[in-house]
Amino acid sequence: MITLAHYLTLAALLFSIGVVGVVLRRNALIILMSIELMLNAVNLTFLSFAYYRQQLSGQVLVFFVIALAAAEATVGLAILVAIFKKQGTVDVDELRFLRG
Amino acid sequence: MEKLFNTDWNLLLQLALPMVLLAGLGMSLLLCSAFFPRDRPKIFLGVLLLAILGILFYTWMQWRVVVPLSQEMLLFDRFSYSLDLIVLVTLLIVLLLCSKYVSAEGTRSSEVYALFLFAVVGMMLIHHGADLIVIFLGIEIMSLSSYILTGSRRGIIRSYEAAMKYFILGSFASCFLLYGIALAYGVTGSTSLASLQSLSLAADTSGNTVLLTMSVAFLLVGLGFKIAAVPFHLWAPDVYEGAPTPVTAFMAAGVKTAAFAALLRIVLALGHLPQIPWIPVLWILSALTMTIGNLVALRQTHIKRLLAYSSVAHAGYLLVGVTAALQNNTLSDATLGGVVFYLFAYSLMTLGAFGVVVAMGHRGEQVEELSDFSGLSQRHPFLAAALTVFLLSMAGIPATIGFAGKFYLFAGAVEAGFYGLTILAVLNSVISVYYYFAPIIKMYFQPPRGYELPPLSYPLLAAVFLCLFTVLYLGIFPSDLFLMARESVKELIF
Numbered sequence: 001m002i003t004l005a006h007y008l009t010l011a012a013l014l015f016s017i018g019v020v021g022v023v024l025r026r027n028a029l030i031i032l033m034s035i036e037l038m039l040n041a042v043n044l045t046f047l048s049f050a051y052y053r054q055q056l057s058g059q060v061l062v063f064f065v066i067a068l069a070a071a072e073a074t075v076g077l078a079i080l081v082a083i084f085k086k087q088g089t090v091d092v093d094e095l096r097f098l099r100g
Numbered sequence: 101m102e103k104l105f106n107t108d109w110n111l112l113l114q115l116a117l118p119m120v121l122l123a124g125l126g127m128s129l130l131l132c133s134a135f136f137p138r139d140r141p142k143i144f145l146g147v148l149l150l151a152i153l154g155i156l157f158y159t160w161m162q163w164r165v166v167v168p169l170s171q172e173m174l175l176f177d178r179f180s181y182s183l184d185l186i187v188l189v190t191l192l193i194v195l196l197l198c199s200k201y202v203s204a205e206g207t208r209s210s211e212v213y214a215l216f217l218f219a220v221v222g223m224m225l226i227h228h229g230a231d232l233i234v235i236f237l238g239i240e241i242m243s244l245s246s247y248i249l250t251g252s253r254r255g256i257i258r259s260y261e262a263a264m265k266y267f268i269l270g271s272f273a274s275c276f277l278l279y280g281i282a283l284a285y286g287v288t289g290s291t292s293l294a295s296l297q298s299l300s301l302a303a304d305t306s307g308n309t310v311l312l313t314m315s316v317a318f319l320l321v322g323l324g325f326k327i328a329a330v331p332f333h334l335w336a337p338d339v340y341e342g343a344p345t346p347v348t349a350f351m352a353a354g355v356k357t358a359a360f361a362a363l364l365r366i367v368l369a370l371g372h373l374p375q376i377p378w379i380p381v382l383w384i385l386s387a388l389t390m391t392i393g394n395l396v397a398l399r400q401t402h403i404k405r406l407l408a409y410s411s412v413a414h415a416g417y418l419l420v421g422v423t424a425a426l427q428n429n430t431l432s433d434a435t436l437g438g439v440v441f442y443l444f445a446y447s448l449m450t451l452g453a454f455g456v457v458v459a460m461g462h463r464g465e466q467v468e469e470l471s472d473f474s475g476l477s478q479r480h481p482f483l484a485a486a487l488t489v490f491l492l493s494m495a496g497i498p499a500t501i502g503f504a505g506k507f508y509l510f511a512g513a514v515e516a517g518f519y520g521l522t523i524l525a526v527l528n529s530v531i532s533v534y535y536y537f538a539p540i541i542k543m544y545f546q547p548p549r550g551y552e553l554p555p556l557s558y559p560l561l562a563a564v565f566l567c568l569f570t571v572l573y574l575g576i577f578p579s580d581l582f583l584m585a586r587e588s589v590k591e592l593i594f
Binding site for chain 1: 233237240244247248251255257258260261262263264265267268271272274275278279282283285286289290291337338341342402405
């Protein structure tokens with residue numbers, strides 16, 4: 001029997017994997033993917049709560065988040081392309097022109 | 101469907117007109133740049149300034165007549181309109197500041213202006229959001245515009261680096277915020293602030309308390325990033341340094357105001373829950389933020405980094421006010437009014453200080469080292485005097501708006517019984533005097549260095565003068581503004 005707790009745990013795990021990815025990986029593309037993973041973990045949480053409560057509003061919120069994830073990816077990739085054109089790499093450790 | 105037709109659309113349009121107008125202006129600017137190949141920064145600037153003045157006046161009229169109204173997703177009360185006024189003034193000054201920068205850096209002015217407008221629409225959505233998801237979308241609209249603006253210095257890697265860092269950390273924080281919202285949805289079955297406010301977990305056995313505590317923790321982490329509270333402040337100095345200076349001013353003043361608006365609404369909506377240790381958490385957050393912000397600022401030799409750490413410290417002072425406002429669960433209007441007053445004061449003096457930094461820049465080069473300010477009193481007495489006033493105001497010297505702001509803020513904290521926190525805040529202000537005086541000493545007691553300053557453009561001069569006048573005038577006669585701030589928070593709705 002798959003219960004709400006299972007879905008929530010899965011979402012929490014996905015979220016944690018995303019967090020670890022952002023913190024540990026140095027390639028900006030992988031970091032972007034990890035952020036997408038975190039957003040999708042949140043979507044899963046919304047969906048499982050909505051299903052558990054038999055409500056539609058939670059499912060509608062997911063559409064907002066999907067649209068937002070697309071907008072975020074657009075901006076992120078644009079910044080990445082600008083950096084790649086200038087530097088030839090997307091490694092965030094190579095970016096250390098600002099002090100600190 | 102029934103609900104949709106019950107909405108009074110005319111009233112809604114009337115109340116939300118500032119947002120609608122700003123969004124419309126932004127989109128028509130983008131269309132202009134698509135249909136007319138020639139960029140006309142001066143015409144755009146003129147039209148925008150007039151439009152914003154009109155919107156400012158309209159918002160002020162709304163502030164005067166508004167009857168608090170909450171409509172499913174948006175709410176309209178004096179608190180939200182007063183914050184709208186702050187960000188509109190910020191927008192006005194920032195547009196004046198960036199007039200020189202858009203012509204020098206080869207960026208199309210219409211795009212930059214449109215992004216500023218969209219960011220302000222996002223901020224207004226935050227102020228008027230009656231639902232966590234609206235607040236979140238507002239934060240995202242604001243943040244996405246700021247990411248692009250941060251990276252808008254064409255071909256300059258430092259600007260791109262700042263944009264990248266801001267983007268990664270900003271979206272990371274947004275994910276935390278969103279996860280917090282999802283968990284809150286799990287507890288209440290709704291994301292509206294009203295349902296959070298009427299929530300009670302008196303006899304709870306279903307683990308909802310655990311969920312809600314986690315949700316609040318995630319929300320606080322996400323919002324902590326946005327207001328740059330320690331320990332989530334690490335992006336701020338780098339981003340402030342790399343971004344074009346007018347954009348830095350915009351982020352330091354406007355983005356922080358809006359993020360504080362979100363924090364205040366959420367914290368006040370959930371503040372009544374005894375299961376969550378609000379006071380200790382906010383106490384520690386504010387003590388850490390002001391102390392570390394000030395101590396690290398002592399070592400900075402770069403004016404934008406110095407101002408960045410000082411803005412972290414100011415977030416700490418504001419958190420003192422938030423803590424005090426929460427302690428008086430009856431929503432003491434003097435304490436909350438102090439927070440609103442300080443937000444306005446902080447925005448003005450920060451805009452002014454960054455405005456002087458913009459004015460020092462020359463032919464696309466930005467002048468940012470403290471040593472570049474040597475002897476400014478002889479090279480350009482007006483700029484030197486203006487920067488001195490802004491820095492004194494940030495340090496909280498009497499007869500400036502910064503002093504009045506700190507006075508109201510700390511008075512509220514004392515009233516709520518936070519003696520320890522107030523003493524810490526005052527000690528911090530004393531420490532901050534040391535680093536605020538460093539540029540002043542350089543300007544007045546060291547021989548001039550560097551090139552002759554070119555004559556300042558009129559918009560820049562107007563912006564700096566406007567900030568200078570307001571900082572001094574409201575520093576000497578603060579009571580009217582404080583009364584207005586108190587009025588704003590009297591009838592807070594959720």
